[in-house]
Amino acid sequence: MKQVKILIACGTGVNTSTLVCNEVKKICKREGIPAEILHCSVPEIPINSKMVDIVCPANAYKRELDKPVLSLVEFVTGINKEKKEKMLIEKLKELAEMD
């Protein structure tokens, strides 16, 4: 498995992102997915997305990118979180196994 680079983005970058970063770290560790987590503010997504495999905004980010985008807003609201967690794990495993 190769290391997956995940970009987690949120607003001015403090309230929601801390929570989401911690959750994603926990999930990757539990599932044994090698991951590197990067972190930036929303306006910087287009620039930073070039360096990663997947972009996970912790909000309503809607723009299309040339990288897969998976919003993790459910990790903040707690609603449908299990479903989103499954999707994230699947996606990360898929990326980790790609060459």
Add this chain to the structure above:
Amino acid sequence: MDVIYKIVQAILGVGATTLLPFIILILGLIFRMKFAEALKSGLLVGIGFQGLKLVISFMATTLQPIITYYQGSGAGTGLTTIDIGWQSLSAAAWATPFAAVVIPLGFILNIILLRLKFTKTLNVDIWNYWHILFIASLAYLLFDSFILGLVIALACTVIVEKMGDLIAKPWQEYFGFEGTTGAIIFHSTTMFPIYWAVNWIIDKIPGLNKIDINIDKISEKYGALGDPSIIGLMVGVLLSVLTRQNVTTTLQVAIGLSAVMILTGRMISVMMNGLSQFSTGAREWSAKFLGEGQEIYIGMDYALGQGDSACISAGILMIPITILLGLILPGNTFFPITLLANLVVYTCVGAMCTKGNIFRLLIGSVVLVIYLLYAQSWMAPLVTKVVNWAGMETTGLVTGGGASNIFAVIIGLIGKLLGKW
């Protein structure tokens, strides 16, 4: 009453900074955390606060040449107040003794009101209770009554919840976050009404109500300009040029401010790390008491709405407009620094009211920023008082986002009328 007063006085004697970890520890235990975890949370919050104090004092040193210029200009006015930002105000609010009382009581009141079906909003955004703690501290310092501060704070928690009920529909429709709503008192009762009113007025004007513009390209091309470090650098250079500093000072101010912008965020991040389990705890706690089947809107931070193209583009376009307004508005006493980095969060409140119409969003944001500049300038002496009370030393006047909260301004106004400041 006398007993409470004495206890508060005793607490204040020890110093808020020292007590902060213990306040958080107690709150953590209330939210069902394990003792060791709660203790660690308390320490992290305390550490973040100490760090923020250092950053604020560094910010004051960095900006000293600018402040000295304006003070020496003889005009008596000028940009002599420092914008220390919501970050510092929130940290200060958490360090006041109100945190230990208002948060558990406010939360319990919320659960009772939910059971009575008086509201549908469950506010789990514990961090943003700081706006309410700040209002309570303001009332306490002006009117010297802890009980009054507490009563006002609890009234504010109810207002946030009722506003949450009202905002749930446009919030869910625009952002698509099922089962949630916005729950920050500043955004719900100050920004939301301003954007809503501007949108309502434009709707009534023939011709104007047809206008929409598309500036999507802005967020793609200039997105990086919205980054706090770059904002700090640009503002530093601009302020230095305006106050005729030499090259060395200009560079020092610019690089220094850039550092301040990043470091304040990082320090709040440390504090947030300590509090991140509170929201989860609050949600689990309330699930036990409410049972299944009741319709609930989970109260959230407005920053979740960010990411919408309209709000990023408008937020970035508002940066130069806000700088200009800060410089030309007569009577404004501070240069907006941290305010600039927050514009993208403010515009997402507006995006919801205007359904993403950028023309209306910009007009609304201009009205909002004019209000914020005047309100935060006017509140500066009071803000300085609260921040000092919380154990953060300052040189000269400071202000920040959140001070312009309509309820904070009303309390300031009543205090002014009664001759309290």
